[in-house]
Amino acid sequence: MTDPRDPAPPRRLSILGATGSIGTSTLDLVQRHPERWTVVAVTANGNATALARTARAVGAELAVVADPAAYADLKAALAGSGIEAAAGPSAVIEAAARSTDIVVSAIVGAAGLAPSLAALAATRIVALANKETLVCAGNLFMREAARREVTVLPVDSEHNAIFQALETRNMAAVAEIILTASGGPFRTTPLERMAALRPEDALKHPNWSMGRKVTIDSATLMNKGLELIEAHHLFGVGLDRLGVLVHPQSVIHGLVRYSDGSLLAELGSPDMRTPIGYCLDWPVRRPTPVAPLDLAALGQLTFEKPDRLRFPCLALAEAALAEGRGQPCVLNAANEIAVENYLAGRIGYTDIAVTVEMTLDRAIATGAVADPGSLEEATRLDDLARRIAAEVVTTRIR
Numbered sequence: 001m002t003d004p005r006d007p008a009p010p011r012r013l014s015i016l017g018a019t020g021s022i023g024t025s026t027l028d029l030v031q032r033h034p035e036r037w038t039v040v041a042v043t044a045n046g047n048a049t050a051l052a053r054t055a056r057a058v059g060a061e062l063a064v065v066a067d068p069a070a071y072a073d074l075k076a077a078l079a080g081s082g083i084e085a086a087a088g089p090s091a092v093i094e095a096a097a098r099s100t101d102i103v104v105s106a107i108v109g110a111a112g113l114a115p116s117l118a119a120l121a122a123t124r125i126v127a128l129a130n131k132e133t134l135v136c137a138g139n140l141f142m143r144e145a146a147r148r149e150v151t152v153l154p155v156d157s158e159h160n161a162i163f164q165a166l167e168t169r170n171m172a173a174v175a176e177i178i179l180t181a182s183g184g185p186f187r188t189t190p191l192e193r194m195a196a197l198r199p200e201d202a203l204k205h206p207n208w209s210m211g212r213k214v215t216i217d218s219a220t221l222m223n224k225g226l227e228l229i230e231a232h233h234l235f236g237v238g239l240d241r242l243g244v245l246v247h248p249q250s251v252i253h254g255l256v257r258y259s260d261g262s263l264l265a266e267l268g269s270p271d272m273r274t275p276i277g278y279c280l281d282w283p284v285r286r287p288t289p290v291a292p293l294d295l296a297a298l299g300q301l302t303f304e305k306p307d308r309l310r311f312p313c314l315a316l317a318e319a320a321l322a323e324g325r326g327q328p329c330v331l332n333a334a335n336e337i338a339v340e341n342y343l344a345g346r347i348g349y350t351d352i353a354v355t356v357e358m359t360l361d362r363a364i365a366t367g368a369v370a371d372p373g374s375l376e377e378a379t380r381l382d383d384l385a386r387r388i389a390a391e392v393v394t395t396r397i398r
């Protein structure tokens with residue numbers, strides 16, 4: 001029996017950040033059912049070869065690299081395919097604004113903000129993986145989405161879980177929204193060893209396979225902090241109704257506690273194809289290739305409180321959320337600069353939190369930390385924070 005809510009295929013889809021971890025998981029799902037999708041645009045930063053391969057595999061109309069230096073390679077790799085090629089940040093924005101039914105926004109970092117905003121102009125659904133969009137300019141993005149009547153579906157597994165547990169739209173009865181956190185690879189590392197933790201150790205996430213930036217964010221728990229800010233914008237709740245629960249097995253992705261004491265949770269294997277598939281097919285559910293969860297084989301699930309002393313980035317993000325205004329945008333930019341420098345071996349693991357904290361202090365002291373009301377304001381604040389963070393980093397270089 002067909003579900004009357006099932007959108008008629010083929011649906012027009014664009015994937016921003018198509019060569020990344022979320023992008024390739026999305027493409028895996030799409031390629032299993034080519035009859036359901038017309039792929040409009042795929043984008044990447046500089047990985048022209050992988051992008052061209054992807055564009056050819058799905059018969060995309062357009063492929064765009066953000067880095068102009070990668071254009072020649074992209075053009076050559078697409079020769080004879082009939083697929084349009086373009087380059088530069090503005091071309092990514094134009095690709096995002098092509099008419100579609102759904103856009104998967106999976107660029108990493110604040111670079112995803114302008115394309116995510118542009119997507120709102122010409123689509124009906126944004127499946128949002130790029131949490132930085134909401135951290136940098138959540139009020140602006142959600143306001144624009146509402147004004148244009150675009151549905152924002154969360155790809156992030158925790159928010160996707162919560163979205164499912166909230167489907168009855170009974171927000172008034174919600175006592176608490178709880179994001180689970182695996183605790184990352186350093187959950188039990190002795191505190192005195194934290195300063196010396198190397199990127200190759202931080203990149204070994206115990207449960208999830210993800211891009212490098214989000215993996216480091218998971219090791220510092222900044223990821224959970226960014227997700228609290230994301231949840232605030234997606235679900236319209238303040239810090240008083242948001243919680244974090246460390247759950248090392250990553251089987252429960254998110255929970256909603258209702259005022260009557262009921263706790264609703266979504267459980268699943270730690271595979272992003274579940275939440276991505278949910279978004280692609282929403283409002284109906286379809287099978288995915290994800291292995292079903294075998295609870296008996298798992299035996300037990302465990303839970304702990306987060307340790308904010310061990311993970312100061314979580315506390316910094318909570319404080320930025322509580323303060324509001326442009327502080328989350330500054331926090332995000334400082335974190336991006338710190339993570340980049342940590343991955344390059346220039347600063348230590350504990351310098352990430354120090355850089356974020358010092359950048360926030362200095363940015364606030366400039367008096368220029370207002371809530372961004374436009375893309376231009378968000379970009380200006382992001383630039384300011386990056387400049388300050390880069391200065392801070394120079395004082396921390398080993």
Ligand code: NDP
Binds near residue numbers: 023
């Ligand atoms: P990856 O690093 O794996 O991929 C990032 C993608 O963005 C790539 O396609 C990359 O292109 C592109 N990109 C990078 N920089 C730019 C830029 N300046 N302009 C345009 N495109 C750019 O990241 P993930 O897939 O892991 O994460 C994507 C987003 O999803 C992040 O916001 C992350 O927090 C979020 N997320 C990820 C999860 C995961 O499991 N991976 C889970 C939940 C959320 P290129 O290949 O050319 O560099």
